[in-house]
Each structure stands twice: as structure tokens, then as C-alpha cells.
Amino acid sequence: MAATYPEPSSARLPVDRSVTNPANILPVSSLLETEIGLIRDAVRRAARLCVTSAAASQFWYEKREREPVTAADFGAQAVLLRALIAVVPDDAVLAEECSADLVRAGADVVAGVTTAVAAAVEGAVTKEQVLGWIDHRGGGGNRVWAIDPIDGTKGLLRGDQYAIAVGLIEDGQPVFGALGCPRLELSGMHGVLVWGGPRLGTFVESLGGGKVRPLVVSGVADPGRARILGSVEVAHGDPELLQRVVERVGIGGGWVRIDSQAKYAAVAAGMADLYLRPRNRDDWRERVWDHAAGAAIVAGAGGRITDLDGLPLDFTAGDRLEHNRGVLVSNGPLHDRVLRALAEIG
Incomplete structure (x- = not known):
């Protein structure tokens, strides 16, 4: 049965401090607290559009780099940026879609997206x-919002995982992320909103509302028990390299391929212990909006994120991670072991 999406009872930050560690939750500014409430609401609304709108199946085509785009991509981005304009109109924005592509699809599609929004x-x-x-792309300054209205559009189209992703980068560091995952089952809930950041902690709640629960990464340090995630699309990684890492490190808990930044949510929740995303070609650089939200969420849950050379992800070079080779996400204890294996493989 599809999830329902009632309105949140408050735009305030609903941290239940009785079920989490207050020492891990630092005070946040009233502005950020307001932003978090508004973004959670906007992600719910965008998820509702993706789940309930027939637009996603009515229209899609391949855009740059042979990636598909649907009417729901455009509608979800409009919903998310409408929310940002309401509170921080001058913050910079990096977002995947542009209206020219929607207009090119024709007046009927534009009308359908308008109705869905x-x-x-x-x-x-x-x-x-x-x-x-x-x-909307805002202004300049040290605050940048990275928006992927549907991360994993191919997953959406085939009935698998996808995520509505919003990340906030301050001074080059992801400080907050929100992932709406309508098809992800987590903490006994089907269809979840995962959000948090390194100074906030990380939390999960149903897209339909309800109790907010804290998330922490697993404590698995034995590679024989570790579970690793990879991308479904071969074009988004190097399955052969991933298999070599599994063998060299002795990862014995299984290798699962799923779409989108739902992989970050799975690591943050302790459902998996590693996520490896190699570059599939030398000239490829990851998009900022494909990682900003997830990186903040995993960091808030106590995990670690670097590139395959052990360098921090550099979010200061425009809309791509120009200075990084791939991405490695972990629960922490297994990270250096995987980096050593990658260095040995070369």
C-alpha cells in the first residue's frame, strides 16, 4: 500500500532527546532549525508528487550523458526550490534540472508538471x-544547496530505489542533508525521510510522519561480517574493481547493488557497512548533488566519507567533485582497510 503524507505538525526541529545522546546534538542556529523543518516538509511534498503523480510514467527521455529525466524530476525540483526561496532566497543553489529541458518536452508536459506541483x-x-x-539558483556566499530532485531516476522507472536529495554545504563542507526514500524500508518503516548532519546527528522518520528516531552506523570491524553496497548502473562504477576489493579485504557479509543515495541512508542506519563508488572512466567526476546530502547524513551518524585515495571530498569546485577519484563511505572501523586494498590494487 502506498504511503500517505499528512502535513507535519510543526516546522520546528523535532529532536526527541529522550531517545538519543544529547552530547552528540549541538545547538543549531534558529535559521538552520527553521530551514530543517521547511526542507523536511518540502521533501515530503516532493516525495508525494513522485509517488502519486502519473507524470513519471507518462513522459521521460534521455538528456545529457544519456541519463533519463521524467516530468516528476522537474516537478520535485520546483517543489524543493519553492521552499528554499521562501526562507533563504539569496543562498546559492546547485540543482540538476533546468526549465529549458521541460519546455522542450512540449506544452502538455509543462501543463502536467504544473498541475502536479x-x-x-x-x-x-x-x-x-x-x-x-x-x-532558481540564488546568489553567492559560503552557503550552497545541492539539489537532486530524483536521485536514481532509472531506479524510479524500473520500480527500484530512488531518493529526493537536498544537501546544504557551508564553507565547502556538507552540514545538513535530507533524503526522501519512498521505496526504502528502514527501522520498520516503508518509505522514509532520513536527515541530519555532522553537528546534528542523523534521524529517520516515516514519510507519512510520526516518531523521529536516531540513526548510528554499525560497529562492525570484522571484514568477514561486513556488508558492502555498489551501484546498480555499471556506468556509475566499476564492478570488477568492487569484486577485487571484496576478495582482497575478505568482505563476507554480502554485496548488494541498489540505486541512488539510498545507499548512504543504509550505511547511516547500520544496514550496510561500506559503500564503494569507483570511477568508471578516467575523465568522469562525480556530481556534487549526488553526494552532498548523503555525505552529511553518514557523517551525522558517525561514519566516514573520503575518495578512493583517502582524501576528503572537495565540494568547492562547482557542480562536480573535480579533485576526487570516486567515493568511499563506511562505518569507520573498516575504512582504512579498504583504502589499503585500493592502494594495493592500484
Whole structure:
């Protein structure tokens, strides 16, 4: 049965300090607290659009780099950026979609997206507003929002995992992330919102609302018990290298391939212990919006994120991780062992 999406009872940060460690939750500014509430609400609304709108199956085509885009991608981005404009209109934005691609699809598709956005935000909107929200990129400064309205569009189309991803980068570091994962089962809930950051802790709640629960990475240090995640799409990684790492490190808990930044949520929740994303070609650089939200969430849960050379991810070089080779995400104890294996493999 599809999840339902009631309105949140409050835009405030609902941390239940009776079920988490207060020492791990540092005070946040009132602005960030407000932003977190608004983003959680916006991600819920974008997820509702993706789940309930028939637009995703009515229209899709291949854009740059042969990646698919659906009407739901455009609608979800409009919903997310509408929320940001309301509270931080001058913050910079890196976002995957642009309205020119939507317009190119034709007037009927634009009208369908406008209708879907109106339903998601529960108010009248115009196509001009929707196109403007999609293209909003804010200003400059040290705060950048990284938006992937549907991370894992191929997963959405085939009925597998996908995520609505919003990350906040301050001074080059991901400080907050939110992932709406309508098809992910976590902590006994099907369809979850995972959010947090390195100064906040990491939490999960149902996309339908309810209790907020803390998440922490696993404590697994024995490679024989470790579970590793990889990407479904061969173009997003190097399965042969992943297999060599599994063999060299002695990872015995299994290797699972799933779509999207749902992999970051799985590591943050202790469902998996490692996520390895090699580069599939020398000239490829990862997109910032494919990792900012997930990196903040795993860091908030106590995990570790580097590239395959052990370097921190550099989020300061535009919309790509220009200075990094691949991505390695872990629970912490297994990280250096995997880095050594990667160095030995070369």
C-alpha cells in the first residue's frame, strides 16, 4: 500500500532527546532549525508528487550523458526550490534540472508538471512560477544547496530505489542533508525521510510522519561480517574493481547493488557497512548533488566519507567533485582497510 503524507505538525526541529545522546546534538542556529523543518516538509511534498503523480510514467527521455529525466524530476525540483526561496532566497543553489529541458518536452508536459506541483504544495500555481522555481539558483556566499530532485531516476522507472536529495554545504563542507526514500524500508518503516548532519546527528522518520528516531552506523570491524553496497548502473562504477576489493579485504557479509543515495541512508542506519563508488572512466567526476546530502547524513551518524585515495571530498569546485577519484563511505572501523586494498590494487 502506498504511503500517505499528512502535513507535519510543526516546522520546528523535532529532536526527541529522550531517545538519543544529547552530547552528540549541538545547538543549531534558529535559521538552520527553521530551514530543517521547511526542507523536511518540502521533501515530503516532493516525495508525494513522485509517488502519486502519473507524470513519471507518462513522459521521460534521455538528456545529457544519456541519463533519463521524467516530468516528476522537474516537478520535485520546483517543489524543493519553492521552499528554499521562501526562507533563504539569496543562498546559492546547485540543482540538476533546468526549465529549458521541460519546455522542450512540449506544452502538455509543462501543463502536467504544473498541475502536479499545485497538488503537492496544495495551492494554485502558474506555469511561469514552476519554470522560475526550477531555474532558481540564488546568489553567492559560503552557503550552497545541492539539489537532486530524483536521485536514481532509472531506479524510479524500473520500480527500484530512488531518493529526493537536498544537501546544504557551508564553507565547502556538507552540514545538513535530507533524503526522501519512498521505496526504502528502514527501522520498520516503508518509505522514509532520513536527515541530519555532522553537528546534528542523523534521524529517520516515516514519510507519512510520526516518531523521529536516531540513526548510528554499525560497529562492525570484522571484514568477514561486513556488508558492502555498489551501484546498480555499471556506468556509475566499476564492478570488477568492487569484486577485487571484496576478495582482497575478505568482505563476507554480502554485496548488494541498489540505486541512488539510498545507499548512504543504509550505511547511516547500520544496514550496510561500506559503500564503494569507483570511477568508471578516467575523465568522469562525480556530481556534487549526488553526494552532498548523503555525505552529511553518514557523517551525522558517525561514519566516514573520503575518495578512493583517502582524501576528503572537495565540494568547492562547482557542480562536480573535480579533485576526487570516486567515493568511499563506511562505518569507520573498516575504512582504512579498504583504502589499503585500493592502494594495493592500484
